[in-house]
Amino acid sequence: MTETTQQALRPDLALIRDWIPEGASVLDLGCGDGQLLANLRDTRNVRGYGLEIDQENIAHCIERGVNVIEQDIDEGLGNIADGRFDYVLMTQALQAVQRPDQVVAEMLRVGREAIVTFPNFGHWRVRSYLFFKGRMPVSRRLPHQWYDTPNIHLCTVQDFDTHCRKRGYKVLDRLVLNNDHASGLGTRLWPNVFGEIAIYRVSY
Amino acid sequence: MPDIHAPGSVGLVTPTVMHFDQPLELECHRVLPAYELIYETYGTLNADASNAVLICHALSGHHHAAGYHSEQDKRPGWWDSCIGPGKPIDTNRFFVVSLNNLGGCHGSTGPASINPDNGQPWGPDFPMVTVKDWVNSQARLADRLGIRTWAAVIGGSLGGMQALQWAIDYPDRVGHAAVIASASKLSAQNIAFNEVARQSILTDPNFHGGRYYLHDTYPRQGLILARMVGHITYLSDDAMRAKFGRDLRSGRFHFGFDVEFQVESYLRHQGETFSRHFDANTYLLMTKALDYFDPARDFNDSLDQAVAQARCPFLVVSFTSDWRFAPERSEEIVRALMAVGRDVSYAEVDTDKGHDAFLLDIPEYTRLFGAWMRRIANDLEARA
Numbered sequence: 180m181t182e183t184t185q186q187a188l189r190p191d192l193a194l195i196r197d198w199i200p201e202g203a204s205v206l207d208l209g210c211g212d213g214q215l216l217a218n219l220r221d222t223r224n225v226r227g228y229g230l231e232i233d234q235e236n237i238a239h240c241i242e243r244g245v246n247v248i249e250q251d252i253d254e255g256l257g258n259i260a261d262g263r264f265d266y267v268l269m270t271q272a273l274q275a276v277q278r279p280d281q282v283v284a285e286m287l288r289v290g291r292e293a294i295v296t297f298p299n300f301g302h303w304r305v306r307s308y309l310f311f312k313g314r315m316p317v318s319r320r321l322p323h324q325w326y327d328t329p330n331i332h333l334c335t336v337q338d339f340d341t342h343c344r345k346r347g348y349k350v351l352d353r354l355v356l357n358n359d360h361a362s363g364l365g366t367r368l369w370p371n372v373f374g375e376i377a378i379y380r381v382s383y
Numbered sequence: 384m385p386d387i388h389a390p391g392s393v394g395l396v397t398p399t400v401m402h403f404d405q406p407l408e409l410e411c412h413r414v415l416p417a418y419e420l421i422y423e424t425y426g427t428l429n430a431d432a433s434n435a436v437l438i439c440h441a442l443s444g445h446h447h448a449a450g451y452h453s454e455q456d457k458r459p460g461w462w463d464s465c466i467g468p469g470k471p472i473d474t475n476r477f478f479v480v481s482l483n484n485l486g487g488c489h490g491s492t493g494p495a496s497i498n499p500d501n502g503q504p505w506g507p508d509f510p511m512v513t514v515k516d517w518v519n520s521q522a523r524l525a526d527r528l529g530i531r532t533w534a535a536v537i538g539g540s541l542g543g544m545q546a547l548q549w550a551i552d553y554p555d556r557v558g559h560a561a562v563i564a565s566a567s568k569l570s571a572q573n574i575a576f577n578e579v580a581r582q583s584i585l586t587d588p589n590f591h592g593g594r595y596y597l598h599d600t601y602p603r604q605g606l607i608l609a610r611m612v613g614h615i616t617y618l619s620d621d622a623m624r625a626k627f628g629r630d631l632r633s634g635r636f637h638f639g640f641d642v643e644f645q646v647e648s649y650l651r652h653q654g655e656t657f658s659r660h661f662d663a664n665t666y667l668l669m670t671k672a673l674d675y676f677d678p679a680r681d682f683n684d685s686l687d688q689a690v691a692q693a694r695c696p697f698l699v700v701s702f703t704s705d706w707r708f709a710p711e712r713s714e715e716i717v718r719a720l721m722a723v724g725r726d727v728s729y730a731e732v733d734t735d736k737g738h739d740a741f742l743l744d745i746p747e748y749t750r751l752f753g754a755w756m757r758r759i760a761n762d763l764e765a766r767a
């Protein structure tokens with residue numbers, strides 16, 4: 180066991196881990212510092228690769244012994260064969276890519292299932308920020324100003340549901356979490372209002 | 384004068400020559416009955432010989448990769464930026480072996496060596512050697528040094544090709560492979576540049592069909608031209624612009640063919656320096672080894688199948704401004720390794736330094752490479 184497994188996994192990543200079976204092959208788009216992949220390797224015997232563009236993060240991945248490929252997701256996954264992976268993950272990056280629709284389609288081309296997380300722009304606090312202040316919402320989940328945000332395609336749980344329906348994607352699992360990374364009565368009854376983070380597992 | 388005793392330097396080093404009597408069968412179907420390899424080592428081999436790292440040299444490189452041969456040395460070995468105590472290839476933790484390849488001109492058996500059959504320099508009779516042949520000869524050197532498995536085989540450019548071939552040919556003897564600024568085979572454009580370089584040597588009046596040793600001369604102009612062409616391709620347009628621009632040596636045009644622009648002066652200087660200590664026949668051989676390299680050829684032209692032989696984790700690094708071995712060429716290797724599920728990490732380092740970047744201390748590159756090597760050392764030490 181390496182030091183990475185002893186560190187607490189970010190709660191949303193821990194939830195994703197629970198969806199991934201022993202020995203699966205995984206591609207993690209925008210894998211960051213490789214925390215999830217290292218954890219999956221050590222706890223689930225998962226083999227995988229992370230794609231990342233930030234050099235600092237790439238160095239962290241290498242230090243962790245995680246396979247990391249420098250690649251811009253916006254330029255597609257053309258170098259990866261159809262159906263190459265069991266799972267293709269993308270955590271908290273959907274809102275930052277040029278064409279999220281194309282990325283999700285690519286994820287389902289190279290993987291059997293895609294797991295996507297994004298901040299829900301339909302959350303009541305986001306709505307009230309815009310409603311009462313008349314300004315682009317700034318919060319813990321969306322900490323940037325309108326002019327310097329990497330998030331260029333924010334969407335709501337309802338938007339993503341609609342998108343999956345239109346494209347014929349099956350939503351196999353959906354977790355909508357509140358601020359404490361928990362699912363409560365509110366997020367179950369009214370996910371588009373009370374959910375702060377959405378986690379989807381989809382397939383064709 | 385550099386500081387020979389600087390803390391990051393391996394300091395003074397002495398090369399060793401090893402003689403081999405066991406004939407070496409070559410890919411060209413000829414046999415080298417006996418040969419010598421010259422090599423240097425840095426650091427200490429541990430008790431179970433598990434910390435050995437092989438450094439493979441590029442086209443004009445040799446065994447002297449780090450440190451100094453004497454107190455008077457003006458320059459350290461060719462990869463001193465990466466090899467030494469605390470450097471990415473940390474000699475406090477690794478035992479580093481660097482050799483001059485067969486066919487070379489710095490102490491290993493090559494065209495300038497004496498052919499035992501006739502007592503004369505081999506010259507053009509020296510057999511064509513390939514990357515595969517080099518790897519086989521290096522495996523014998525490893526045997527003699529008591530190294531069963533290399534912790535890592537590392538190389539840039541032509542050296543990266545050797546690292547890749549090692550991983551394919553000797554999967555159980557390579558712990559890790561680093562393929563830097565390299566390619567799985569040359570492009571037609573690359574071969575074309577090599578051909579220009581070779582023709583400039585072959586057509587030099589002092590070449591004498593490769594037997595210039597007997598005429599007490601050498602194809603100086605040919606070598607200078609070959610190196611000038613090579614040098615242009617190793618730098619990037621931006622690097623040249625930054626270094627020389629269109630600066631004139633005297634500040635005005637002379638309307639003649641003497642050196643006027645700084646870049647002309649630089650190229651001539653590089654070419655001349657090179658021509659003084661590199662053997663023309665070796666240059667011909669090494670560029671041909673580059674041209675012939677194509678491990679996929681043994682596997683129905685499938686690079687996927689070729690790299691599927693390998694078992695070790697890879698590090699592949701490219702440089703944005705390297706147009707001789709462009710990032711796309713490295714990505715081909717990465718794609719094949721991913722397709723067959725091999726462990727690989729890949730980084731494309733942003734620099735304007737061109738192909739030569741792999742020899743330089745570029746912080747981002749040094750950091751990634753250092754992180755990769757540290758991981759290897761940590762894993763080795765954890766297992767011990």
